[in-house]
Amino acid sequence: MSFLSGLFLLALPLAAVPVLIHLYRGRQRDMVYWGAMQFLEKALTKGRSWERLEEILLMLLRTAVVLALIFALARPLVSSRWWGSAGEREIVLVVDNSLSMSRTVADTSAFDQLKDNAIAFLDELASDDQVHVMLAAGGGQWLTAEGIAGDYAGINQIRSLIEGAEPSRGSADLLTCLLSVVHLDPAEKPASRRVVVFTDNQERSWQLEAEQAWKQLGETVSGAEIPTTVQIIDCGLAESRVDNLAVQAVEVSRKIARPGEEIQVRAQVANLGEQDHAAGVVEWLVDDEVVGTSALNALTPAATTEVSTSLRRKDAGTYLIRCRIEAEDQVPLDQEEGVVLEVTDEIPVLLVDNPELTDSEKSAREFLTAALGYNGEEPQPWHAVYRPTIIEPSDLAEANLTQYRAVILTDLVEGDDETIAKLHDFVREGGGLWIALGENVDRTSFNRDLFDDGDGLSPLPLESLQENDSASEEAGMIHPPGRDHPATAQLANTTQLDIDEARVSMHWQFAARGEGDPETNVLLEAGDGTPLVVENYVGNGRVIVQSFPLGLEWSNLPQLKAYVVLVSDWLDYLSAPTSARYNLAPGSALVAMLPASADADGVKLLTPAGTTVPLAGQELADAQVVRYWQTHLPGSYRVLYEDSGSSGSMPFHVARDPQESQLNFIDDLQREAIAASGVIFGTELPETQVVEESTAQQEPIWQLLLVALIVLLALELLISSWITRQRSGPALSTSV
Numbered sequence: 019m020s021f022l023s024g025l026f027l028l029a030l031p032l033a034a035v036p037v038l039i040h041l042y043r044g045r046q047r048d049m050v051y052w053g054a055m056q057f058l059e060k061a062l063t064k065g066r067s068w069e070r071l072e073e074i075l076l077m078l079l080r081t082a083v084v085l086a087l088i089f090a091l092a093r094p095l096v097s098s099r100w101w102g103s104a105g106e107r108e109i110v111l112v113v114d115n116s117l118s119m120s121r122t123v124a125d126t127s128a129f130d131q132l133k134d135n136a137i138a139f140l141d142e143l144a145s146d147d148q149v150h151v152m153l154a155a156g157g158g159q160w161l162t163a164e165g166i167a168g169d170y171a172g173i174n175q176i177r178s179l180i181e182g183a184e185p186s187r188g189s190a191d192l193l194t195c196l197l198s199v200v201h202l203d204p205a206e207k208p209a210s211r212r213v214v215v216f217t218d219n220q221e222r223s224w225q226l227e228a229e230q231a232w233k234q235l236g237e238t239v240s241g242a243e244i245p246t247t248v249q250i251i252d253c254g255l256a257e258s259r260v261d262n263l264a265v266q267a268v269e270v271s272r273k274i275a276r277p278g279e280e281i282q283v284r285a286q287v288a289n290l291g292e293q294d295h296a297a298g299v300v301e302w303l304v305d306d307e308v309v310g311t312s313a314l315n316a317l318t319p320a321a322t323t324e325v326s327t328s329l330r331r332k333d334a335g336t337y338l339i340r341c342r343i344e345a346e347d348q349v350p351l352d353q354e355e356g357v358v359l360e361v362t363d364e365i366p367v368l369l370v371d372n373p374e375l376t377d378s379e380k381s382a383r384e385f386l387t388a389a390l391g392y393n394g395e396e397p398q399p400w401h402a403v404y405r406p407t408i409i410e411p412s413d414l415a416e417a418n419l420t421q422y423r424a425v426i427l428t429d430l431v432e433g434d435d436e437t438i439a440k441l442h443d444f445v446r447e448g449g450g451l452w453i454a455l456g457e458n459v460d461r462t463s464f465n466r467d468l469f470d471d472g473d474g475l476s477p478l479p480l481e482s483l484q485e486n487d488s489a490s491e492e493a494g495m496i497h498p499p500g501r502d503h504p505a506t507a508q509l510a511n512t513t514q515l516d517i518d519e520a521r522v523s524m525h526w527q528f529a530a531r532g533e534g535d536p537e538t539n540v541l542l543e544a545g546d547g548t549p550l551v552v553e554n555y556v557g558n559g560r561v562i563v564q565s566f567p568l569g570l571e572w573s574n575l576p577q578l579k580a581y582v583v584l585v586s587d588w589l590d591y592l593s594a595p596t597s598a599r600y601n602l603a604p605g606s607a608l609v610a611m612l613p614a615s616a617d618a619d620g621v622k623l624l625t626p627a628g629t630t631v632p633l634a635g636q637e638l639a640d641a642q643v644v645r646y647w648q649t650h651l652p653g654s655y656r657v658l659y660e661d662s663g664s665s666g667s668m669p670f671h672v673a674r675d676p677q678e679s680q681l682n683f684i685d686d687l688q689r690e691a692i693a694a695s696g697v698i699f700g701t702e703l704p705e706t707q708v709v710e711e712s713t714a715q716q717e718p719i720w721q722l723l724l725v726a727l728i729v730l731l732a733l734e735l736l737i738s739s740w741i742t743r744q745r746s747g748p749a750l751s752t753s754v
Contacts, residue, residue, distance in 0.1 A: 026091040033088070036080035040073060072741050079734040086730060090723035108165065108208040108244070109149045110199050111136060111176075114217035114253075115183055116155045116190035117678045120351045121218070121262075123255045129185045132216045132253040135701075136180045139214060139251070143168030148208065151179050154217070155188035156604065156650030158195045165204075186626065187351050187652040187674045188604065192217060193225040193232065196697075200238045200246055210245045218254030221682040224692060236695035248697045256683045262291040263317065264352040264679040265300075268341050272590065273601065274360045276403045277332050281359060284326045285341035289317035290679050295345065302327050303340040305669070314343065331361045336600055338654055338669040352679040356654060358600035358671045364405035366421060367589060371428040372410050382428040382454065382568035383408065385576035389585040404589050415440070423593035424450035428568050430459050430468075438467050441475060446557025450592020451475060455526045456567040476563045477538045477554035481529035484548075486522060492545030496520040496575070499542055505553075505562075505591040506541055508583050517580040524572040525550060525565040558595050562588060602672045608646040610657040610668050616642055617660040626653025626672075633657070 021027065113136065119129040143149065148165030149172065152158055161179045166172040192215060199213050217223060225231065239246050264287070271282040283302065289295050297316040301308050312325040331337055340356035347353070371383045387394055387408075391401025395408060404424075409417060411427075415437045419425060425444065430453055445451050453468070453476070461480045469479040486494035498518050499506035509517045528549050531538060541562065542551040554561040566572040575581055599609055612621065612635065621633045621644050635642040644657065652674035659666050684692070689699060 021092045021094050023091060023093045026088055029088045029091075030085075033081050033084045036077050036084065040077040072737075076734065076738055076741070079730055079737065083727060083730045083734060086723050086727040090727060094719055094723075106144065106209045107147045108202075108204065108211040109143065109147050109168070110202075110211065110213045111139070111149065111151045111180075112154055112192070112195050112199065112213065112215040112217075113151065113180065113183055114154045114190045114192065114215070114223065115185050115188075116220070116223060117185065117187050117349065117351050117674070118218055118220050118223075118681055119253075120185040121255060121260075121348045121681070122350070123258045123348060126255070127185075128218045128253050128255050129183075131255070132218075133180055133183075135251050135253055136216050137177055139701075140168075140173050140176060143173060145169040149176055151176060152195060152199070153183060154190040154192055154195050154215075154223075155186045157191065158198055159650075184627070185351060187678075188650065189675050189678045190217070190220075190223040191225060192223045193228060193235065196248060197231065197235055197238070200235065200242065200248070207244055210247070211242070213246065213248045215248070215250045216253050217250065218256070219250070219252055219684045221684050221688065222677060222680075224684060224688070226684075226688055226691060232691075232695050235697075239696040250692075250697055250699045251701055252699070254683060259292045260290070260681050261293055261347045262289075262349045262352070262679060262681060263295050263343055263345055263347045264288055264290055264349070264676070265341050265343060265355040266322070266676040266679070267673075268339065268355045268357045270339065270357055270359055273357070274362060274365060274403055274590070274593070275331070277334055277361055277363065278330055279361075279403075281329050281331075282326060283329055283339055283341075283357075284324055285355065286322060286324055287314060287317070287341075287343065288322040288676075288679070289319055290681070291347065292319055294318050295347075298343070298345045300325050301342045301344055302329070303342060304329065304331070304337050311344075314345075329359075331359070334361050334363055336360050336669055338671060349679065349681070352674065355674060356671050358669050360600060362403060365403050365423050365593060367404050367406055367424045367426065367593075368417065368419065368422040369406045369408045369426050369428065370411055370414055371408060380570035382576075385569055385581065386426065386428070386585060389576075389582045402586060404586075404593075419444040419449065420447075422449070423596050424452065424589055426452045426454075426568075428454050429456035430454070430464070435467075438475075442556065445475065445559035445561055448558040448595040450559060450589070450595070451561045452564070452588065452592060453561065454564045454566070454568045455480075456571060459526065461526075472535070475554065475556060475561050477552050477561075478528040478531065478549070478563075481527045483524065484527040485524050493548060494521050494523060495545035496522065496550065497543050497545050497547075503539075503541065504594075505588055508587055509580055515580040515583060516578045517584075520573060520575045520578060520580070522550065522566055522573040522575075528552065528565065560592055560595065562592065600668075600670050602649055602670060604650050604652060604672055604675075605647075606649055606672075608649050608655060608657075608670050610644050610670075612642040612644065612657070612659055612666075612668075613661050614642060615661055616666070618642060620660045622658045624656045624658060626651055626655065630658075 113132065115129070119127070119132060121128050145168055147168035149162070149168055150165055151161040153161060161183070166175055196213065196215070200211075202211075239248060266286040266288050268283065268285045270284075272279075275281050285300065287300065295317045298314045299311045300314050302310045302312065309329065310327050312327050314325055315323045317323060325341070329339065337359045338356055339359055340354055343353040345353070369383065369386060371381070373381055373383060383394075387406055390404050390406060391398045392406055395406060397405070407422070415434065419440065425441070441451060455464075459480070461482075464476070465479040468474045468476040484493075496517055498512050499510050501507050501510040509515060512518050522544065525544075538549070539553050540549045540551070541553055543549050550566065551562060551564045554563070568576070570576055575584075602608060608623075614637070616635070618635045618637070621635055621642075623631045623633050623646055625631060631646070633644040633646060635644045646655075649655065649672050652672045655670040655672065657668040657670070693699060
């Protein structure tokens with residue numbers, strides 16, 4: 019029991035006043051001896067005993083009245099457990115299951131230590147506590163749909179949840195988890211809330227740079243309507259040196275390839291530990307089959323190296339390619355990384371060209387199709403994976419663009435509003451659009467329809483048609499691009515390609531953007547810095563606007579070796595938003611296109627955690643589409659389905675954040691910064707927090723004491739009136 023106004027307890031000695039009055043009155047009796055009373059001695063003795071009991075009862079009632087008044091003024095609080103109420107505390111256990119928790123030293127992992135600490139904490143639970151469990155990796159995942167009571171059965175259930183959890187390859191954002199927990203609004207508000215985070219205290223997990231969010235957390239905890247305590251229990255193994263060799267990324271030369279085409283696969287391996295690693299090997303796996311090995315050089319701390327191999331897949335399909343280190347270190351979960359390769363016979367692209375508008379010997383149609391290995395629409399012995407379908411501009415309004423990955427407009431002509439809107443929708447949904455400008459472009463129409471004050475497909479408006487003469491040679495050159503953009507990385511290699519020999523005799527001049535407008539990304543520029551090719555992002559898709567035709571009308575580019583690489587790489591880049599759908603960032607939607615004949619009720623998803631999730635399909639004209647959005651945890655996902663009695667599968671890969679493998683434990687200064695937001699480190703709570711939490715679990719009873727005071731006063735009046743009436747006897751009648 020505790021008191022909100024304990025000063026009134028100093029008045030407790032007043033409870034002795036009724037006792038003192040009782041004793042004083044008992045000693046005030048004057049003895050008068052009367053001979054006739056001697057014959058009534060026995061009767062008087064019996065009546066006097068009963069009278070003493072009545073006086074003691076009155077004394078006790080009056081003492082109780084004084085005590086009730088004093089305690090009511092002191093406002094006492096008593097444990098709510100006295101009333102048998104449930105849900106006094108809300109306990110939230112936040113379990114850090116990020117990649118670093120897999121770190122193992124001397125056969126004990128940080129996650130093993132976490133489980134021991136969490137299970138030991140369960141001994142502190144009371145039967146009326148309501149417990150929730152959250153996994154921190156992947157943005158926070160609740161293991162409990164509702165609170166679990168802290169009784170014997172509930173503790174066993176919570177223990178099973180904790181023991182069944184495993185570290186993942188994901189990142190933990192503990193700050194976001196805490197913000198979501200302290201803002202919980204339960205249906206029945208508990209007396210207090212205690213949040214306990216079990217973590218190894220990695221610097222990245224705490225997002226220390228988010229100063230405003232930390233300030234918000236501190237204000238929320240201190241001003242919460244529900245008294246809230248946030249406690250951090252360290253489960254790390256920081257006392258030993260870090261030993262960690264990690265596969266940081268796996269890349270393929272092409273994410274889409276034809277059957278039998280050779281693909282180069284590269285993996286970046288880094289020594290992120292504090293000790294040297296001897297030379298070793300890495301294994302290359304396609305799906306779950308080891309298909310080769312590569313030598314791995316010895317690495318000193320902080321050193322990186324690249325290993326590579328070449329692969330061919332003769333059958334069309336999607337393949338998960340992984341690189342795995344064959345070595346032991348403290349963090350096993352980052353010794354493997356993967357990428358999904360799509361092998362297909364063809365990828366349809368739409369080529370919009372009007373041969374009547376240009377000289378056939380200079381037409382972009384012949385050069386583009388030849389660069390793809392086609393004669394018109396007929397494939398040659400060697401041809402690229404992209405299969406062109408050729409239509410005229412007048413047919414564009416009726417074309418079904420959804421069946422193409424990219425659309426190429428070889429010489430833009432004015433289109434109607436419906437066609438422009440159709441191209442907009444195509445790009446927003448992830449399609450790629452390549453626009454080449456020639457002599458048939460109307461500048462006014464272009465700026466109105468395709469630039470549209472910055473909201474159109476083109477990132478820049480057109481200013482004028484620029485002709486380059488011999489006096490301005492630099493303006494007619496194409497400057498070799500940089501290597502930092504995927505669309506121009508190979509073109510930058512001037513030792514093998516001849517992009518530096520390209521000459522442009524005429525091109526459209528893009529107008530400069532105004533001050534404060536977003537910066538425009540330039541893929542190619544002239545020798546004097548004039549933009550020649552620019553790109554734009556619209557929705558999920560990409561647009562490339564080229565200021566000169568794709569044929570020989572204004573440049574010699576189609577005659578160079580670089581032209582074939584340019585066409586292939588730019589189609590790769592434009593179709594990437596749709597072709598890269600098998601390789602996802604954490605949290606991206608997983609979308610699988612299944613055959614229309616697949617069993618719609620039997621589609622399932624196998625997650626990196628090994629669990630199976632049923633998926634519902636949406637039927638389209640010639641396919642079924644299934645979607646899954648809970649891809650916050652990195653790793654390999656696989657869609658499983660049945661089609662005509664045979665099993666099928668489709669792999670997807672969510673990339674790991676390579677920075678998660680860099681282990682950096684928070685230092686004392688960072689602990690102080692975190693503690694400034696009201697967060698407590700350690701297994702023991704400060705005394706002030708214990709008192710606050712204890713007070714939050716108590717309920718006031720002074721209202722009951724006031725009711726008891728009224729009842730006691732009423733009883734005292736009734737009993738005293740009854741005693742007075744009994745001792746005075748009945749009233750005598752004086753009537754004659």
